[in-house]
Amino acid sequence: MASYSTYLKLCFTIFFLINYVPASVQLSSTFYSSSCPKALSTIKSAVNSAVSNERRMGASLLRLHFHDCFVNGCDASVLLDDTANFIGEKTAAPNNNSARGFDVVDTIKSKLESICPGVVSCADILAVAARDSVVALGGSSWTVPLGRRDSTTASLTDANTNLPSPFSDLSDLISAFSNKGFTTKEMVALSGSHTIGLAKCALFRTRIYNETNINTKYATSLKKNCPSSGGDDNLSPLDTTSSTVFDSAYYTNLINNKGLLHSDQQLYSGGSGSTDSQVRAYRNNPASFFTDFGNAMIKMGNLSPLTGTSGQIRTNCRIVNSG
Ligand code: HEM
Ligand SMILES: *[C@@H]1O[C@H](CO)[C@@H](O)[C@H](O)[C@H]1NC(C)=O
Ligand SMILES: *[C@@H]1O[C@H](CO)[C@@H](O)[C@H](O)[C@H]1NC(C)=O
DSSP, X not given: OOOHHHHHHHHHHHHHHHHHTGGGOOOBTTTTTTTOTTHHHHHHHHHHHHHHHOTHHHHHHHHHHHHHHTTTSSSSGGGOOOBTTBXXXXXXXXXXXXXXXXXXXXXXXXXXXXHXXXXXOHHHHHHHHHHHHHHHTTXXXXXXXXXXXXXXXXXXXXXXXXXXXXXXXXXXXXXXXHTTTOOHHHHHHHHGGGGSOEEEHHXXXXXXXXXXXXXHHHHHHHHTTSOSSSOTTOEEESSSSOTTSOSSHHHHHHHTTOOSSHHHHXXXXXXXXXXXXXXXXXXXXXHHHHHHHHHHHHHHHTSSOBOXXXXXXXXXXXXXXXX
């Protein structure tokens, strides 16, 4: 007959398995190898064609994955449309009239539904499209872990509170990323995303008219397309030298006081800031930026995914499956 201590050990083991094993379901880069072997090539060719049509789309797709993952994990919540009785994240302040790329995601999803219906999640599409976008624009690749599932909910409030604002100071940026488990160094690497893409006048107007830590000629040139009032939606490149190429110029810009957003320039303060040396390190060694960026993107992609039988595989990325 089993001793009481054997019985206790058994109970403990069962308790451990029940409580800890589901949480340890890991994403895997080979998740679709047998269920949808063409998933990755399908996404890549759709991203390449979208980017060759409009290079900015690569930036927009990268940002969508960020805005998905920082709001209750990488669960494609950002893709859900508002309905009469459901308010999603699309009208949250950081997304409203700003997040884009939804049509490209729809195109990818419908191609995937035709080759392997009900298999590839919208959350995984975002993760792979972000990587393929960076590569299409000249950046280095990384291997994307897969197996995320899609949420049945979204949170406007969490989108408004969890995504960092362009008016943030350094301490706010550090804590916004630290709240998601990122080091300051990883925050500096992920911010290098602003080497591509565009931003609206309303989000950098105060910086170009009222801040002093900005290159004078740079500020003057930006004012042409961003008047002191009006023109809120006029766009300027986040990287003034090469906004359609994923390189390390973002860091060079910061060192030259040519960060576009207040939050960008916060990462470099004339040599005296706590992140200044990391900005210089990435400027001096682009390869280290690429490596750290890829690793930080993998970490971002691992934020609270739905796995196993949690969530669902949406048929249409914009709407929760009915029934
Ligand atoms: C560090 C804190 C961050 C802040 C405050 C911030 C803020 C912003 C803002 C205000 C814009 C311009 C939006 C507009 O004018 O419509 C923007 C664009 C962009 N952001 Fe960030 N962002 C941050 C971090 C990131 C991260 C971590 C990523 C990706 C991993 C990212 C990727 C992008 C990209 C690619 C664009 C250009 C999008 C386009 O042209 O469509 N950002 N960001
Ligand atoms: C989103 O933008 C639209 C169009 O500019 C505007 O009418 C609406 O009030 C905005 N929504 C929110 C929640 O700010
Ligand atoms: C710049 O600062 C002045 C004085 O505080 C303020 O009146 C003005 O609205 C600011 N301009 C911008 C574009 O932020």
